[in-house]
Amino acid sequence: MSTTPAPANPKVGFVSLGCPKALVDSERILTQLRMEGYDVVSTYQDADVVVVNTCGFIDSAKAESLEVIGEAIKENGKVIVTGCMGVEEGNIRNVHPSVLAVTGPQQYEQVVNAVHDAVPPRQDHNPLIDLVPPQGIKLTPRHYAYLKISEGCNHSCSFCIIPSMRGKLVSRPVGDVLDEAQRLVKAGVKELLVISQDTSAYGVDVKYRTGFWNGAPVKTRMTELCEALSTLGVWVRLHYVYPYPHVDELIPLMAAGKILPYLDIPFQHASPKVLKAMKRPAFEDKTLARIKNWREICPDLIIRSTFIVGFPGETEEDFQYLLNWLTEAQLDRVGCFQYSPVEGAPANLLDAAIVPDDVKQDRWDRFMAHQQAISSARLQMRVGREIEVLVDEVDEQGAVGRCFFDAPEIDGNVFIDNGSNLKPGDKVWCKVTDADEYDLWAEQI
Numbered sequence: 055m056s057t058t059p060a061p062a063n064p065k066v067g068f069v070s071l072g073c074p075k076a077l078v079d080s081e082r083i084l085t086q087l088r089m090e091g092y093d094v095v096s097t098y099q100d101a102d103v104v105v106v107n108t109c110g111f112i113d114s115a116k117a118e119s120l121e122v123i124g125e126a127i128k129e130n131g132k133v134i135v136t137g138c139m140g141v142e143e144g145n146i147r148n149v150h151p152s153v154l155a156v157t158g159p160q161q162y163e164q165v166v167n168a169v170h171d172a173v174p175p176r177q178d179h180n181p182l183i184d185l186v187p188p189q190g191i192k193l194t195p196r197h198y199a200y201l202k203i204s205e206g207c208n209h210s211c212s213f214c215i216i217p218s219m220r221g222k223l224v225s226r227p228v229g230d231v232l233d234e235a236q237r238l239v240k241a242g243v244k245e246l247l248v249i250s251q252d253t254s255a256y257g258v259d260v261k262y263r264t265g266f267w268n269g270a271p272v273k274t275r276m277t278e279l280c281e282a283l284s285t286l287g288v289w290v291r292l293h294y295v296y297p298y299p300h301v302d303e304l305i306p307l308m309a310a311g312k313i314l315p316y317l318d319i320p321f322q323h324a325s326p327k328v329l330k331a332m333k334r335p336a337f338e339d340k341t342l343a344r345i346k347n348w349r350e351i352c353p354d355l356i357i358r359s360t361f362i363v364g365f366p367g368e369t370e371e372d373f374q375y376l377l378n379w380l381t382e383a384q385l386d387r388v389g390c391f392q393y394s395p396v397e398g399a400p401a402n403l404l405d406a407a408i409v410p411d412d413v414k415q416d417r418w419d420r421f422m423a424h425q426q427a428i429s430s431a432r433l434q435m436r437v438g439r440e441i442e443v444l445v446d447e448v449d450e451q452g453a454v455g456r457c458f459f460d461a462p463e464i465d466g467n468v469f470i471d472n473g474s475n476l477k478p479g480d481k482v483w484c485k486v487t488d489a490d491e492y493d494l495w496a497e498q499i
Contacts, residue, residue, distance in 0.1 A: 067101030072109030110139030364414030367406030
């Protein structure tokens with residue numbers, strides 16, 4: 055007796071560009087599609103339609119997004135575009151008129167509907183028995199995950215167009231955030247990376263409203279959120295923290311081992327004149343004093359930051375001020391970008407001297423050399439000490455992982471020479487044997 059084979063599930067290819075916040079958007083879209091019976095495939099050839107989640111923060115990111123869209127069209131033909139660059143639909147269609155649909159960031163329902171239009175879901179699919187894990191579809195390794203706590207931003211930094219793309223601050227209900235964190239931990243996540251455009255501002259838009267989690271009241275506020283996350287027994291790492299006064303409340307939590315002693319603060323510059331032109335929030339002359347006080351309370355505190363050199367009007371004096379500030383601040387992990395004008399950013403209208411490209415490059419080179427010396431010296435202080443390492447990957451030569459001062463993909467690594475017996479997701483104590491400007495070498499204890 056012959057039986058008719060069940061129809062195949064429609065297949066979606068997905069390319070996610072840009073920052074971890076965009077990665078979380080991708081995870082949400084894929085989770086919904088999987089619940090509706092779509093399979094997620096890893097090649098253009100196997101996909102019935104391809105979704106490209108774009109980045110539109112700076113011109114080079116836009117160029118990469120357009121290049122990837124073109125590649126997807128060439129290799130597959132049916133392409134849906136979403137993400138931050140999606141707010142520039144005209145620019146996308148001018149280059150790639152054949153895209154099926156264009157949506158902006160966070161427009162999950164519109165993306166899913168566009169997939170339905172391109173490749174309809176199976177009519178016989180039963181979402182009640184679909185094998186989507188409770189934590190949803192994740193694009194990170196099983197042992198760490200990004201936890202997005204809000205969308206948008208209330209700031210008006212002159213070099214940035216994020217608020218025009220992602221809107222004003224909208225905080226997620228604290229109970230929803232903590233429920234998601236709990237599901238992730240139950241699924242095996244060992245590290246939660248808290249992200250948003252402005253983590254310190256969490257709850258401002260709802261006046262720090264009290265929510266509930268596991269039957270107990272919790273304020274929609276960064277400090278109370280961190281207290282609650284600390285009960286889950288995993289690493290909690292904070293990204294994109296503006297140094298408002300209430301950040302001081304987090305340092306005792308770090309000193310007590312409740313959350314990782316790690317602050318990602320995008321300082322962007324140090325010269326008061328440049329910061330004023332950038333319209334940076336919450337910066338004042340006391341920043342160095344606060345850093346000193348934080349380290350007195352929590353000596354293990356790691357501070358990572360990003361900076362921009364070559365901003366319109368930046369003089370050699372401003373740049374030297376920045377280098378001197380770095381010497382005083384002794385930051386641990388630092389990234390630097392050469393200023394790039396972004397279409398629609400207020401900085402384009404500044405009545406200030408444009409810094410020539412060769413000067414930008416020279417300042418970037420000097421900045422990196424200056425900071426590398428600082429980072430190298432600070433890592434050398436770790437040699438001989440014991441650290442806990444979260445393993446990311448293992449091969450025949452040993453294991454590669456991260457300790458509390460290394461965020462995935464942006465900071466350094468810990469190379470464990472005798473770690474071939476380990477597996478990704480293991481946490482192990484090691485003794486540091488060597489260091490360079492970015493990485494550590496260690497032996498398993």
